Amino acid sequence: xxxxxxxxxxxxxxxxEFAEGLRAEGVAVGTSAMLDAFAALAEIGWSxxxxxxxxxxxxxxxxxxxxxxxxxxxxxxxxxxxxxxxLRLDVREGDGGxxxxxxxxxTGGEELDYEALRxxxxxxxxxxxxxxxxxxxxxxxxxxxxxxxxxxxxxVDVQRIRRGLGLRSEPGGGSPSPTSPPPSDQxxxxxxxxxxxxxxxxxxxxxxxxxxxxxxxxPLSELDRALPSGPLQDLAAVHRVVAQxxxxxxxxxxxxxxxxxxxxxxxxxxxxxSLQTGGVPVELKYRPRRPRRPELYVLCDVSTxxxxxxxxxxxxxxxxxxxxxxxxxxxxxxRISEVTDxxxxxxxxxxxxxxxxxxxxxxxxxxxxxxxxxxxxxxxxVEDDLHPRATVIxxxxxxxxxxxxxxxVFARIVARxxxxxxxxxxxxxxxxxxxxxxASYERYCEAYECWTTSQLEEFVKALTRPDR
Amino acid sequence: MSVxxxxxxxxxxGLHSVGYxxxxxxxxxxxxxxxxxxxxxxxxxxxxxxxxxxxxxxxYLERELVRLxxxxxLDEAKALYEWNYRKQLLRIQAEADGTxxxxxxxxxxxxxxxxxxxxxxxxxxxxxxxxxxxxIDKTDQEFEAxxxxxxxxxxxxxxxxxxxxxxxxxxxxxxxxxxxxxxxALKRRxxxxxxxxxxxxxxxxxxxxxxxxxxxxxxxxxxxVVRLVxxxxxxxxxxxxxxxDWARALLLLGADDLDETTFRSTLSIIVKHRxxxxxxxxxxxVKLSGVL
Numbered sequence: 001x002x003x004x005x006x007x008x009x010x011x012x013x014x015x016x017e018f019a020e021g022l023r024a025e026g027v028a029v030g031t032s033a034m035l036d037a038f039a040a041l042a043e044i045g046w047s048x049x050x051x052x053x054x055x056x057x058x059x060x061x062x063x064x065x066x067x068x069x070x071x072x073x074x075x076x077x078x079x080x081x082x083x084x085x086x087l088r089l090d091v092r093e094g095d096g097g098x099x100x101x102x103x104x105x106x107t108g109g110e111e112l113d114y115e116a117l118r119x120x121x122x123x124x125x126x127x128x129x130x131x132x133x134x135x136x137x138x139x140x141x142x143x144x145x146x147x148x149x150x151x152x153x154x155x156v157d158v159q160r161i162r163r164g165l166g167l168r169s170e171p172g173g174g175s176p177s178p179t180s181p182p183p184s185d186q187x188x189x190x191x192x193x194x195x196x197x198x199x200x201x202x203x204x205x206x207x208x209x210x211x212x213x214x215x216x217x218x219p220l221s222e223l224d225r226a227l228p229s230g231p232l233q234d235l236a237a238v239h240r241v242v243a244q245x246x247x248x249x250x251x252x253x254x255x256x257x258x259x260x261x262x263x264x265x266x267x268x269x270x271x272x273x274s275l276q277t278g279g280v281p282v283e284l285k286y287r288p289r290r291p292r293r294p295e296l297y298v299l300c301d302v303s304t305x306x307x308x309x310x311x312x313x314x315x316x317x318x319x320x321x322x323x324x325x326x327x328x329x330x331x332x333x334x335r336i337s338e339v340t341d342x343x344x345x346x347x348x349x350x351x352x353x354x355x356x357x358x359x360x361x362x363x364x365x366x367x368x369x370x371x372x373x374x375x376x377x378x379x380x381x382v383e384d385d386l387h388p389r390a391t392v393i394x395x396x397x398x399x400x401x402x403x404x405x406x407x408x409v410f411a412r413i414v415a416r417x418x419x420x421x422x423x424x425x426x427x428x429x430x431x432x433x434x435x436x437x438x439a440s441y442e443r444y445c446e447a448y449e450c451w452t453t454s455q456l457e458e459f460v461k462a463l464t465r466p467d468r
Numbered sequence: 469m470s471v472x473x474x475x476x477x478x479x480x481x482g483l484h485s486v487g488y489x490x491x492x493x494x495x496x497x498x499x500x501x502x503x504x505x506x507x508x509x510x511x512x513x514x515x516x517x518x519x520x521x522x523x524x525x526x527x528y529l530e531r532e533l534v535r536l537x538x539x540x541x542l543d544e545a546k547a548l549y550e551w552n553y554r555k556q557l558l559r560i561q562a563e564a565d566g567t568x569x570x571x572x573x574x575x576x577x578x579x580x581x582x583x584x585x586x587x588x589x590x591x592x593x594x595x596x597x598x599x600x601x602x603x604i605d606k607t608d609q610e611f612e613a614x615x616x617x618x619x620x621x622x623x624x625x626x627x628x629x630x631x632x633x634x635x636x637x638x639x640x641x642x643x644x645x646x647x648x649x650x651x652x653a654l655k656r657r658x659x660x661x662x663x664x665x666x667x668x669x670x671x672x673x674x675x676x677x678x679x680x681x682x683x684x685x686x687x688x689x690x691x692x693v694v695r696l697v698x699x700x701x702x703x704x705x706x707x708x709x710x711x712x713d714w715a716r717a718l719l720l721l722g723a724d725d726l727d728e729t730t731f732r733s734t735l736s737i738i739v740k741h742r743x744x745x746x747x748x749x750x751x752x753x754v755k756l757s758g759v760l
Contacts, residue, residue, distance in 0.1 A: 030656055036506065040659075043503045044476060044496070051476060054493040058500060062509070062655040064662050128669070277557055 012038075018077050019060070025073060027066045033059055049131070075201065117143060118165050125167075125191040130198075137198035140165060158199045167192050263287065295389055296320060296327040297382060297417070301396030302356070303333040303369045309425035309451055313395045314353050316456065318343065328382070331356055332396075334370045336377045369399060371437075372406030379413055386416040394422045394445075398431075398438040407440040420445035423459060427451070471529050473499055479528075488517070488524030489674050497661040498525055507619045507640035509604075509655060512663035515707020518643040519602055521663075525639065526598035534593075534638075535600045536586040538607045544614060548624055550583045577628040587615075588624055588632065596636040604654075605644040612654050619657045666708065668695055674708060679715040689726045690715055697738060697748055706738035714738050 015037065019029045036059040044051045053074060061070045117139060124132040144161045269285035277283075298320060300313050317329050321343040328340045339356055346352045386392075392413060398405075414420045424431065424438060428449045432439045438447060448459045473479045479502070480495035490498065498521070501508045510518045526533035536547055556576040563572060584592065590599040604612065618624060622634035642658065644650060666674065672691045676684065691711065698705045706714075714737045723730050732749065739748050 028652065032656055036504070036659070039504050040500050043500060050492060051496055054496045055500065058493070058497045058659045058661060062658070062660040064511070067662060276554055278561070282553065 018073070021073050021077055022060065022070065025069050027061060027069055029060050114143070114165075118167075121165060121167065121195065125195050128191070128194075130194075133195050133198050134202070137195065137202045141199065141202050157203055158196050161199055162192070162196060167195070295387075295391065296329075297386070297390060297392045298327065298329045299336070299374070299378065299392070299394045299396070300329065300331045301333070301369060301394075302331045305369065305397055305399050309397075311353070312451065313423075313425070314356070316395070318352060330378065332369070332374045332378075334368065334373060336374050336381070338381070368401040368403075369396070370403050371396075371398070371400050372404045372409065375406050375409040375413060379409060383416065386413070388418040390417045392417045392420045392445075394420070394441075395425070395450075396422075397424055397426050397436065398422070398441060399435045400437050402435055405437040405440050407437075407443070410441055411444050414444040421459065422447040423450040423456075424448065425451045473502060473529075475499070482528040483521075483524050486524050486527040487677060488520060488528075489670065489677055490521070491663075491666065491670065494521065494661065494663065497659055500659055501639055501641075502529070504659075505622075505637045505639075507642060507658045508661055509642045509644065509650070509658035510661045510663055511644045511646050513665065513705070513707070514645055515709045516663045516665060517708055518641075518663055519600065522598060522600035522602075522641045522643070525641070526600075529596075529598065529639065531639070532593065532595070532597045533600060534586050534590040534597050535602060538601065538603045538605075538611070540606055540608065542607050542611055546585055547587050547611070548585050548614075549588045549626060550585065551577070551628075552581045552583050556581050579629075582626075582629070587618055590638045590640075591618070591622060591624060591634045592632060593638075594635060597638045599638045599640045601640065601642045603645060604642045605646065605650060609651060612651050616653055616657065619654070665698060665705070668692065671695075671708060671711060675711055675715050678712045679719060682715050682719050683724070686718065686724065686726060687715060690718065693726065693731070694738060700747055700751055702739070702744045702747065703741045704739075704744065710738045 015034070019034055022029045037056055040055040040059050041052070044055050046052060056074070057067060057070055061067050117136070121133075121136045121140065124136055140161050144164050263286040266285045266287040270281050270283070273283050273285055274281040298317055300310070300317055302310050302313075321327060321329070328338065329343060330336050330338050342352055342355045346355060422438070422441060422445050424447055426436070426449070430436065431449075441447070448455065450456055450459055471482065473482060476492075476496050476499045479499040480490055480492070483490045483495065483498070497508055500506070510521065512518060522535075523533060559576050559581070560572060582588075587599070590597050601615070604615075619640065622637065624632045626632060642654075665671070668691055671694070672688055675682070675687050675691055679687070682690075694706050694711045694714070714734060717734055717737050718726070718730070721730070721734070735745060735748060739745050
């Protein structure tokens with residue numbers, strides 16, 4: 001065991017600090033994970049930084065999102081530790097240690113030769129020497145530091161430095177020509193991208209240093225926290241959550257079934273099974289309890305008052321369409337429009353939301369929601385189809401803009417349908433405040449506060465509960 | 469007897485020698501799994517070689533591969549062990565009169581009447597094995613909970629027999645396509661490995677390894693095109709396995725260049741959704757004429 005014997009003094013404490021840092025960012029690092037990390041570090045050589053990092057990553061973080069945080073934090077933490085140590089020992093580097101704040105790095109030491117720097121970069125990219133690339137990226141940032149100061153946008157800075165170094169991929173940006181070695185001043189796009197990644201990492205790192213905090217880079221928890229007010233959410237993130245949800249929609253029935261002991265014996269299957277045991281019915285076979293497969297009618301408010309939640313709602317709609325075959329969906333603002341066909345036709349979420357945005361034609365004059373009219377039109381369209389096995393779900397904030405809520409029409413819908421749910425994207429605190437009339441509807445249906453994925457899950461459980 | 473790797477480089481070389489080109493992190497985690505005896509949870513998109521890794525590891529370590537394919541509704545009887553009712557019943561019926569109850573009872577709950585399922589087999593095996601629990605995300609949470617005892621202590625408790633402890637230490641790999649969030653308890657017991665699509669050079673090496681007959685120029689083009697296709701927003705991006713299939717198909721067709729017509733006629737090998745086909749034909753078709 002190479003590590004345990006030669007582990008430097010105070011290293012364990014450092015590792016615990018690092019774990020604390022991870023925990024502060026919301027990565028669940030347990031004590032057992034730390035023990036694993038130490039055990040892993042005892043097994044690998046320490047000379048290669050990548051092995052060190054990968055070993056830590058494999059033991060401490062358990063999801064791609066956490067891995068991203070780990071990368072950022074790892075950089076910052078060990079970079080800082082090294083810097084602090086260097087300061088203490090008064091070690092000085094000519095290149096300014098990649099710190100964009102210390103621009104005197106280039107003027108202080110020997111003058112940097114741009115040509116030499118460029119050649120070195122080209123060399124490193126061609127040889128795929130990661131650590132050399134990283135060092136050179138720091139050097140380049142230090143060299144171009146003064147000019148990159150202003151922009152503050154990482155992508156812009158990266159491109160500026162790349163252009164400054166005169167790095168170009170071959171014309172057409174295509175594949176590296178594999179038969180002959182590429183001409184001397186041309187590089188594969190892949191290689192340049194890799195160098196750009198190092199540049200970006202170094203820049204991001206110095207930015208992290210400057211601001212002293214992690215950039216907000218956690219799509220999932222961001223999504224969890226800030227659905228109603230946040231900007232347009234990352235569609236991929238919504239989708240990932242919804243995909244998990246879909247899965248739960250499919251398995252929920254099973255879990256609920258286990259908790260209820262009431263079941264019917266399937267006599268035929270029991271008798272057949274008893275043949276194996278000489279006619280003695282040793283094993284009782286039960287009739288499977290099928291999870292309730294409701295016929296769904298979903299009404300989704302797409303007016304401006306719920307803009308921020310509507311992406312969320314549409315993706316819920318999208319997911320539901322994947323899971324339930326018998327389903328009709330409607331969107332509404334002032335009037336109602338059936339969009340079942342759109343979902344049947346388009347598989348990609350982007351296309352769906354575009355199609356709905358373009359030709360649903362639900363806003364009439366004012367663009368304000370008119371619930372009374374929506375109910376009447378809905379009832380007109382589906383009155384004959386509604387039956388006790390149908391479930392109606394309304395996604396909306398119940399803000400009528402002062403118009404007649406027509407709760408009596410809504411009551412008729414509820415009476416005809418089996419179950420009716422209301423998902424309100426507003427926190428319960430705001431319900432019935434201002435022009436919100438959710439109370440007059442809540443008398444007839446179950447209303448849920450729903451603007452995060454966890455709240456949605458709660459609702460899904462209610463929806464797939466085997467029976468009332 | 470089985471191989472005991474002494475360094476990460478050895479694992480990397482070993483996996484390479486059995487036809488699997490590991491990324492650096494893959495080799496490292498595989499090495500740690502063998503050395504620390506911890507299970508590994510491998511996640512990543514479909515077709516990046518999660519299952520292949522287990523197979524290659526078994527081959528390299530010269531161990532038997534025990535595979536448990538998970539699906540919804542998988543239960544203990546199919547994963548762990550089952551009592552052989554029929555045999556037990558026969559035993560009882562064949563019993564001579566006057567044998568005491570306890571004698572029979574002791575008898576019919578013995579190893580002879582136990583049907584070994586993959587997990588028990590992996591544990592009770594005389595020589596160490598590689599245990600692959602494939603697509604763990606397809607099972608229910610209850611099944612995950614059942615695995616915990618096995619994964620942390622390498623033992624299985626059979627009520628009638630008591631504890632069955634592992635005679636040898638298996639290398640355990642669990643794969644998941646990330647369709648469901650696995651429980652923290654399970655994740656905590658595992659090393660974690662995220663496998664993503666390989667980088668172009670790496671993928672080229674993989675394709676060359678599997679289809680060495682295809683010319684290097686063509687392989688490079690193929691890999692580049694696959695990368696272009698992956699960058700599009702597809703329902704199902706082409707996997708590594710599909711790149712290899714495509715390379716094999718091109719070889720079979722005797723194609724010596726990847727031009728517009730070849731591309732279109734073989735497109736269905738890497739893209740498998742109607743809408744995706746349209747997207748690719750539309751977007752990559754244009755780019756292709758520039759690239760190739």
